[in-house]
Amino acid sequence: MKKYAFGVDIGGTTVKMGLFETDGTLCDTWEIKTRTENGGSEILGDIAAGIMEKLETAGIAPSQVEGVGMGVPGPVGADGTVFKCVNLGWDVFNVEQTMQTLTGFRTKAGNDANVAALGEMWMGGGRGYENLVMVTLGTGVGGGVILNGKIVPGFNGAAGEIGHMHARDDEPETCGCGNHGCLEQYASANGVVRMAKIYLKEHREKSVLRSLNRDEITSKNVFGAAKDRDAAALEIVEEFGKTLGKALAQISCVMNPQAFVIGGGMAKAGDIVIEVVRRYFVEYAFHAARGTLFTLATLGNNAGIYGGVRMILDD
Numbered sequence: 001m002k003k004y005a006f007g008v009d010i011g012g013t014t015v016k017m018g019l020f021e022t023d024g025t026l027c028d029t030w031e032i033k034t035r036t037e038n039g040g041s042e043i044l045g046d047i048a049a050g051i052m053e054k055l056e057t058a059g060i061a062p063s064q065v066e067g068v069g070m071g072v073p074g075p076v077g078a079d080g081t082v083f084k085c086v087n088l089g090w091d092v093f094n095v096e097q098t099m100q101t102l103t104g105f106r107t108k109a110g111n112d113a114n115v116a117a118l119g120e121m122w123m124g125g126g127r128g129y130e131n132l133v134m135v136t137l138g139t140g141v142g143g144g145v146i147l148n149g150k151i152v153p154g155f156n157g158a159a160g161e162i163g164h165m166h167a168r169d170d171e172p173e174t175c176g177c178g179n180h181g182c183l184e185q186y187a188s189a190n191g192v193v194r195m196a197k198i199y200l201k202e203h204r205e206k207s208v209l210r211s212l213n214r215d216e217i218t219s220k221n222v223f224g225a226a227k228d229r230d231a232a233a234l235e236i237v238e239e240f241g242k243t244l245g246k247a248l249a250q251i252s253c254v255m256n257p258q259a260f261v262i263g264g265g266m267a268k269a270g271d272i273v274i275e276v277v278r279r280y281f282v283e284y285a286f287h288a289a290r291g292t293l294f295t296l297a298t299l300g301n302n303a304g305i306y307g308g309v310r311m312i313l314d315d
């Protein structure tokens with residue numbers, strides 16, 4: 001095993017990059033702009049240039065580099081083929097082969113949520129568990145599936161898209177994916193805000209949330225008010241927990257993970273998120289799965305670069 005490796009997490013606005021020692025020590029991180037113009041044709045070249053520049057400034061010979069692992073915001077097949085990344089402008093092509101040609105380094109790529117899950121398994125909140133599901137609660141709901149220490153990409157890279165599990169039949173609003181009643185319409189930050197506005201419109205009890213303008217309500221406000229025992233906020237949080245807990249109970253019937261690792265911006269609310277989701281999970285789960293561990297992610301925005309390096313080490 002060579003001494004160094006690079007982890008790369010490609011986002012729609014910036015690319016986060018990390019130089020690691022292959023024992024998992026993070027040496028340096030930096031970001032570059034994601035240039036999505038011209039169909040994202042400059043993105044991989046910019047990443048390659050950033051890697052080479054870092055090697056030069058750090059005085060590291062290319063012969064000391066084990067490889068490059070990348071998280072990509074879209075479906076990625078087991079052979080490194082990207083099946084379109086709309087927010088990058090990418091169509092279908094093999095990102096691993098392209099990056100290897102640009103750098104000369106062995107390259108592995110995966111869906112960004114799956115790669116982040118691998119990072120949390122290796123050095124984060126899922127450390128010590130080789131079978132886990134990471135749930136990312138942010139603007140949407142993302143997921144990553146790890147089985148026997150390996151990413152499960154699915155047939156065409158779409159495994160782990162738990163935000164688009166069907167949660168309700170009676171939802172009139174359309175999800176961003178085009179369907180109705182998806183999990184992220186209730187369990188994401190946007191979903192919690194949407195539920196809060198609906199609840200406040202349909203119920204009249206006093207609530208600190210009523211002192212805010214509609215565009216000032218955030219998931220942070222809702223969870224903060226719930227911690228202060230605000231009755232309306234507690235009802236909204238209960239609905240969030242019930243919907244997500246039931247969905248994870250269904251996942252456990254298929255996956256039977258050792259742990260669910262909860263990350264993303266909403267996870268910053270802390271124990272209140274874990275407690276309400278776990279309570280409903282236990283209510284709906286098959287009896288053999290009720291002891292599944294719930295834990296918070298710990299690597300934050302670095303999870304993807306850690307996971308990228310772990311992919312290289314596992315290959």
